[in-house]
Amino acid sequence: xxxxxxxxxxxxxxxxxxxxxxxxxxxxxxxxxxxxxxxxxxxxxxxxxxxxxxxxxxxxxxxxxxxxxxxxxxxxxxxxxxxxxxxxxxxxxxxxxxxxxxxxxxxxxxxxxxx
Amino acid sequence: xxxxxxxxxxxxxxxxxxxxxxxxxxxxxxxxxxxxxxxxxxxxxxxxxxxxxxxxxxxxxxxxxxxxxxxxxxxxxxxxxxxxxxxxxxxxxxxxxxxxxxxxxxxxxxxxxxxxxxxxxxxxxxxxxxxxxxxxxxxxxxxxxxxxxxxxxxxxxxxxxxxxxxxxxxxxxxxxxxxxxxxxxxxxxxxxxxxxxxxxxxxxxxxxxxxxxxxxxxxxxxxxxxxxxxxxxxxxxx
Numbered sequence: 001x002x003x004x005x006x007x008x009x010x011x012x013x014x015x016x017x018x019x020x021x022x023x024x025x026x027x028x029x030x031x032x033x034x035x036x037x038x039x040x041x042x043x044x045x046x047x048x049x050x051x052x053x054x055x056x057x058x059x060x061x062x063x064x065x066x067x068x069x070x071x072x073x074x075x076x077x078x079x080x081x082x083x084x085x086x087x088x089x090x091x092x093x094x095x096x097x098x099x100x101x102x103x104x105x106x107x108x109x110x111x112x113x114x115x
Numbered sequence: 116x117x118x119x120x121x122x123x124x125x126x127x128x129x130x131x132x133x134x135x136x137x138x139x140x141x142x143x144x145x146x147x148x149x150x151x152x153x154x155x156x157x158x159x160x161x162x163x164x165x166x167x168x169x170x171x172x173x174x175x176x177x178x179x180x181x182x183x184x185x186x187x188x189x190x191x192x193x194x195x196x197x198x199x200x201x202x203x204x205x206x207x208x209x210x211x212x213x214x215x216x217x218x219x220x221x222x223x224x225x226x227x228x229x230x231x232x233x234x235x236x237x238x239x240x241x242x243x244x245x246x247x248x249x250x251x252x253x254x255x256x257x258x259x260x261x262x263x264x265x266x267x268x269x270x271x272x273x274x275x276x277x278x279x280x281x282x283x284x285x286x287x288x289x290x291x292x293x294x295x296x297x298x299x300x301x302x303x304x305x306x307x308x309x310x311x312x313x314x315x316x317x318x319x320x321x322x323x324x325x326x327x328x329x330x331x332x333x334x335x336x337x338x339x340x341x342x343x344x345x346x347x348x349x350x351x352x353x
Contacts, residue, residue, distance in 0.1 A: 005194075012193045025342030027257045029196035030335045036200035046201055054198035057191065058327075061317035062160050063141045064192045067185035068256060069164040069278040071271065073171065074178050078272055085241030089249050090276060093232035094283045094310050095291050097253060101224030101333075102297035102306035108216035109299055 004050040008057075011035040127174065133184025140166035155286040160314060164278075196255075196313065199331035202320065206328035209301060217305060221333060224309035225340040228253040229348060243353065244268060250349070251341055252276045255312040258338040266349050277312065284311025285318035300325040308333030 014035055016028030024031070040046060072079070079086065126132045144162025151157040171181055182189070203210065210217065232249050241249070247268030251259040256277045263273035288307045297303055300323050307315035308330030316334050320327030 008194045008197050011200075012197045015197070025258070025261075026335070026339050027196075027255060029193040030255070030338055032193070032197040033200045033203070033331070033335060036197050037204055040200060040204040041207075046204060051201060054201040057195040057198045058202075058317070058320050060191070061195050061313065061320065063138070063163070064188055064195055065160050065278060065281065065314050065317075066137050066141055066163045066167065067182060067189040068192075068274055069160060069282070070167045070171070070181060070185070071178060072164065072275045072278070073168050075272050075275050078269070079275070082241055082245045085236040085239035085245055086249060086276065088239050089232045089236035089241070090252060090280055090283060092235050093228055093252070094280055095287065096231045097224050097228040097310035098284060098288045098291045098306045099295050100227040101220050101309045102292045102302045103295055104223045105213075105216055105220035105302035105305045106297045106299045108219060109213055109301060 001049045001053055004047065004053045007039070007050065008032075008036065008053060011039070127176070128180075130184035130187070133176075133181045134187055135184075136167060136170060136181075137163070137185050137188050140170070155290065158282055158286045160278075160285070161282050192313070199316065199328075199334075202324055202328040203332055206325055209325065210328070210332060213301060217329075217332070217336075220302070220305055221309055221336050221340060224306065224333075225253075225337050225344060228310060228337075229341065229345055233352070247349075248272045249276055250345055252280045253310050253312065254338050254341045255334055258342055262342060262345055265346060278314070281311040281314025284315040288315060288318075289322075301329050304329030305333045309337045312337070 012029050012032040015030070015032030018024070019026060019028045019031055141159060141163040144157070144159040144166060147162060148154070148157045148159045167181070170176075171178070229250055232252055233246050236246050236249050244267065247266035248263050248270075250266060250268070251262040251273060254262070254277070256274050259273050259277045260270040264270045284307055288311060289303070292303050292306060297306065304319045304323070304326030307319050307326070312334045316327060316330040319330035
């Protein structure tokens with residue numbers, strides 16, 4: 001399991017290095033995800049230890065956003081000043097994005113399933 | 116009594132205290148979430164953030180001091196993102212079969228996220244600085260902050276808007292999808308991941324593995340799409 005945790009860290013490190021060196025507009029961990037995916041594709045199966053390490057990280061994933069979210073305390077004044085544009089913008093845009101993406105995807109997948 | 120005070124001074128300055136505070140706050144809010152029948156209003160991330168902020172304000176602790184301890188939790192976001200390759204690989208056959216549908220839906224969602232956020236904030240009287248800060252709000256934080264900076268926004272404000280968007284999406288996303296009649300797990304995951312990045316993906320993973328895999332994929336693709344599209348759109352709009 002420790003070996004697979006090391007593999008996950010190595011993928012992130014490689015991802016960060018490549019993104020930094022080539023100035024790509026994606027975050028290092030996202031490229032790291034692609035690298036780990038390539039490893040799995042080459043191997044043809046998910047090793048049990050990796051499955052456990054990944055599962056552990058994903059179970060804790062919500063927790064990992066708490067420190068960044070607490071950063072809200074740095075911006076109470078700015079948030080108060082622009083409460084209306086920010087509040088309405090976030091709420092309506094989030095609802096619209098979810099509805100549009102979900103509807104287009106389910107419509108296109110259904111078309112394919114029928115044909 | 117003096118001893119206790121000394122110990123408190125020592126502990127409150129050590130990373131252990133704020134690291135433990137983060138974990139305890141999250142455990143407490145998760146417990147509340149379960150007790151409340153998984154009511155979306157009791158979202159554990161939101162609850163934990165409120166608890167931590169209240170404790171920090173009450174103990175007059177600044178964010179930088181808190182983050183010295185909390186960074187150990189924050190740091191694991193990178194490896195957790197990498198690990199999303201596992202559900203993606205397990206669902207790869209499904210993903211490959213709907214590659215075209217995914218691409219089209221993602222572009223529609225990415226454009227909707229940008230245009231509605233900027234449009235509504237503008238109509239509601241937001242300054243250009245506010246518009247630039249909110250424009251990349253659906254994208255995972257590191258990318259969103261870099262884009263906001265490029266457009267002339269406030270990156271650390273963008274980080275907060277990104278988190279709020281994630282919590283909002285995780286809270287109301289499933290309800291919105293049910294309301295508009297989207298029941299397919301692929302579509303539900305893709306929608307939540309496009310709109311609310313990692314926080315939405317974390318929520319989707321708890322509900323269904325297919326939804327989780329599609330959400331993680333959407334999070335990565337939307338980071339790429341927004342990083343490429345938004346600067347172009349911004350040039351046309353302003």
